[in-house]
Amino acid sequence: MSNVQKTNTLEEKQYLLRFRADSQSHLHVLSHDICATGCPDKLCTLFCPGEVYKWEGARMAVGYEGCHECGSCRIGCPHENIKWEYPKGGHGIVFRLA
Template identity: 75%
Template sequence: MSTKTIEEKQYLVRFKCDTKSHLTIINHDVCNTKCDDKLCTVFCPGEVYKWEGTRMQVGYEGCHECGSCRIACPEQNIKWEYPKGGHGIVFRLA
Protein backbone atom coordinates (compact mmCIF):
# COMPACT_ATOMS: atom_id res chain seq x y z
CA MET A 1 0.00 0.00 0.00
CA SER A 2 1.47 3.38 -0.97
CA THR A 3 1.53 6.25 1.47
CA LYS A 4 0.75 9.73 0.23
CA THR A 5 2.02 12.97 1.68
CA ILE A 6 -0.46 15.67 2.70
CA GLU A 7 0.59 17.66 -0.36
CA GLU A 8 -0.15 14.71 -2.64
CA LYS A 9 -3.52 14.21 -0.99
CA GLN A 10 -4.38 17.90 -1.32
CA TYR A 11 -3.60 17.70 -5.02
CA LEU A 12 -6.53 15.30 -5.34
CA VAL A 13 -9.18 17.65 -4.00
CA ARG A 14 -11.23 20.00 -6.13
CA PHE A 15 -13.48 22.86 -5.11
CA LYS A 16 -16.85 23.89 -6.45
CA CYS A 17 -17.07 27.40 -5.06
CA ASP A 18 -20.20 29.23 -4.11
CA THR A 19 -20.30 32.99 -4.64
CA LYS A 20 -21.15 33.55 -0.96
CA SER A 21 -18.87 32.63 1.93
CA HIS A 22 -20.02 29.92 4.35
CA LEU A 23 -17.49 31.26 6.91
CA THR A 24 -17.99 34.52 8.76
CA ILE A 25 -15.76 36.40 11.20
CA ILE A 26 -18.31 37.53 13.76
CA ASN A 27 -16.36 40.53 15.07
CA HIS A 28 -13.17 41.73 13.41
CA ASP A 29 -12.29 43.85 16.47
CA VAL A 30 -11.99 40.65 18.51
CA CYS A 31 -9.33 39.30 16.12
CA ASN A 32 -7.57 42.63 16.26
CA THR A 33 -7.51 43.09 20.02
CA LYS A 34 -7.97 39.71 21.75
CA CYS A 35 -6.11 37.16 19.70
CA ASP A 36 -2.43 38.02 19.47
CA ASP A 37 -1.44 34.69 17.90
CA LYS A 38 -4.16 34.72 15.21
CA LEU A 39 -4.53 31.00 15.76
CA CYS A 40 -6.79 30.37 12.79
CA THR A 41 -3.88 31.22 10.50
CA VAL A 42 -2.05 28.27 12.09
CA PHE A 43 -4.62 25.52 12.64
CA CYS A 44 -6.57 25.79 9.38
CA PRO A 45 -5.26 23.12 6.98
CA GLY A 46 -6.64 24.99 3.98
CA GLU A 47 -4.78 28.23 4.80
CA VAL A 48 -8.12 29.99 4.52
CA TYR A 49 -7.33 32.70 7.06
CA LYS A 50 -4.82 35.45 6.28
CA TRP A 51 -4.12 38.34 8.62
CA GLU A 52 -3.92 41.58 6.67
CA GLY A 53 -2.69 43.88 9.42
CA THR A 54 -6.04 45.01 10.82
CA ARG A 55 -8.49 42.54 9.41
CA MET A 56 -8.80 38.81 8.90
CA GLN A 57 -9.28 37.83 5.27
CA VAL A 58 -11.25 34.65 4.68
CA GLY A 59 -10.49 32.69 1.52
CA TYR A 60 -13.53 30.46 1.94
CA GLU A 61 -13.04 28.99 -1.54
CA GLY A 62 -10.20 26.80 -0.22
CA CYS A 63 -12.02 25.46 2.86
CA HIS A 64 -11.61 21.72 3.43
CA GLU A 65 -14.76 21.60 5.60
CA CYS A 66 -12.88 20.00 8.48
CA GLY A 67 -14.83 22.07 11.02
CA SER A 68 -11.75 22.88 13.11
CA CYS A 69 -12.37 26.61 13.16
CA ARG A 70 -15.74 26.02 14.78
CA ILE A 71 -14.05 24.68 17.90
CA ALA A 72 -10.48 25.97 17.76
CA CYS A 73 -11.03 29.72 17.63
CA PRO A 74 -10.36 30.69 21.26
CA GLU A 75 -12.91 33.51 21.07
CA GLN A 76 -15.59 31.51 19.22
CA ASN A 77 -15.47 34.27 16.66
CA ILE A 78 -16.06 32.24 13.51
CA LYS A 79 -19.54 31.40 12.29
CA TRP A 80 -19.21 28.14 10.37
CA GLU A 81 -21.77 26.53 8.13
CA TYR A 82 -21.55 23.92 5.44
CA PRO A 83 -21.41 25.38 1.95
CA LYS A 84 -24.73 25.49 0.15
CA GLY A 85 -25.79 22.13 -1.36
CA GLY A 86 -23.70 21.10 -4.33
CA HIS A 87 -20.84 23.43 -3.42
CA GLY A 88 -17.62 23.06 -1.50
CA ILE A 89 -14.81 20.55 -1.52
CA VAL A 90 -14.86 17.44 -3.71
CA PHE A 91 -12.65 14.54 -2.59
CA ARG A 92 -11.32 12.18 -5.20
CA LEU A 93 -9.92 8.90 -3.98
CA ALA A 94 -6.85 7.64 -5.79
Protein backbone atom coordinates in the same frame (compact mmCIF):
# COMPACT_ATOMS: atom_id res chain seq x y z
CA MET B 1 -26.48 2.51 -20.46
CA SER B 2 -23.71 3.48 -18.02
CA ASN B 3 -23.91 6.29 -15.45
CA VAL B 4 -20.12 6.65 -15.33
CA GLN B 5 -19.01 10.21 -16.02
CA LYS B 6 -16.25 10.41 -18.62
CA THR B 7 -13.32 12.76 -18.16
CA ASN B 8 -11.82 14.56 -21.09
CA THR B 9 -8.39 15.68 -19.95
CA LEU B 10 -5.43 14.19 -18.14
CA GLU B 11 -5.83 16.81 -15.39
CA GLU B 12 -9.42 15.73 -14.78
CA LYS B 13 -8.34 12.10 -14.52
CA GLN B 14 -5.56 12.86 -12.03
CA TYR B 15 -7.23 15.21 -9.58
CA LEU B 16 -7.52 14.26 -5.92
CA LEU B 17 -9.33 17.34 -4.63
CA ARG B 18 -11.40 19.99 -6.29
CA PHE B 19 -13.12 23.00 -4.88
CA ARG B 20 -16.47 24.20 -6.17
CA ALA B 21 -16.72 27.59 -4.54
CA ASP B 22 -20.02 29.34 -4.07
CA SER B 23 -20.27 33.07 -4.70
CA GLN B 24 -20.97 33.60 -0.97
CA SER B 25 -18.80 32.50 1.94
CA HIS B 26 -19.90 29.79 4.36
CA LEU B 27 -17.30 31.08 6.86
CA HIS B 28 -17.81 34.31 8.77
CA VAL B 29 -15.66 36.20 11.27
CA LEU B 30 -18.27 37.52 13.70
CA SER B 31 -16.23 40.46 15.01
CA HIS B 32 -13.09 41.73 13.35
CA ASP B 33 -12.42 43.79 16.46
CA ILE B 34 -11.96 40.61 18.52
CA CYS B 35 -9.37 39.39 16.01
CA ALA B 36 -7.58 42.73 16.04
CA THR B 37 -7.47 43.35 19.79
CA GLY B 38 -8.35 40.14 21.64
CA CYS B 39 -6.35 37.53 19.78
CA PRO B 40 -2.69 38.55 19.53
CA ASP B 41 -1.56 35.09 18.34
CA LYS B 42 -4.09 34.89 15.46
CA LEU B 43 -4.53 31.18 16.14
CA CYS B 44 -6.84 30.52 13.21
CA THR B 45 -3.95 31.34 10.88
CA LEU B 46 -2.06 28.43 12.48
CA PHE B 47 -4.54 25.57 12.84
CA CYS B 48 -6.50 25.81 9.58
CA PRO B 49 -5.08 23.15 7.21
CA GLY B 50 -6.42 25.00 4.17
CA GLU B 51 -4.76 28.25 5.25
CA VAL B 52 -8.12 29.95 4.77
CA TYR B 53 -7.51 32.65 7.40
CA LYS B 54 -4.93 35.35 6.68
CA TRP B 55 -4.11 38.45 8.68
CA GLU B 56 -4.05 41.35 6.20
CA GLY B 57 -3.33 44.79 7.61
CA ALA B 58 -5.73 45.32 10.48
CA ARG B 59 -8.33 42.75 9.41
CA MET B 60 -8.75 38.99 9.18
CA ALA B 61 -9.31 37.89 5.58
CA VAL B 62 -11.20 34.68 4.85
CA GLY B 63 -10.40 32.77 1.64
CA TYR B 64 -13.37 30.41 1.94
CA GLU B 65 -12.84 29.00 -1.57
CA GLY B 66 -10.05 26.70 -0.30
CA CYS B 67 -11.86 25.45 2.81
CA HIS B 68 -11.39 21.73 3.50
CA GLU B 69 -14.61 21.65 5.57
CA CYS B 70 -12.81 20.04 8.52
CA GLY B 71 -14.46 22.31 11.10
CA SER B 72 -11.24 23.06 12.97
CA CYS B 73 -12.02 26.78 12.92
CA ARG B 74 -15.40 26.05 14.51
CA ILE B 75 -13.74 24.56 17.58
CA GLY B 76 -10.27 26.13 17.49
CA CYS B 77 -11.08 29.81 17.87
CA PRO B 78 -10.71 30.54 21.61
CA HIS B 79 -13.23 33.40 21.29
CA GLU B 80 -15.85 31.44 19.29
CA ASN B 81 -15.58 34.26 16.77
CA ILE B 82 -15.90 32.16 13.61
CA LYS B 83 -19.26 31.01 12.29
CA TRP B 84 -18.87 27.88 10.16
CA GLU B 85 -21.67 26.43 8.06
CA TYR B 86 -21.73 23.76 5.40
CA PRO B 87 -21.48 25.22 1.89
CA LYS B 88 -24.69 25.22 -0.13
CA GLY B 89 -25.47 21.94 -1.86
CA GLY B 90 -23.09 21.05 -4.64
CA HIS B 91 -20.42 23.49 -3.46
CA GLY B 92 -17.30 23.05 -1.35
CA ILE B 93 -14.61 20.45 -1.49
CA VAL B 94 -14.97 17.44 -3.80
CA PHE B 95 -12.95 14.32 -3.03
CA ARG B 96 -12.09 11.86 -5.73
CA LEU B 97 -13.03 8.34 -4.76
CA ALA B 98 -10.44 5.86 -5.92
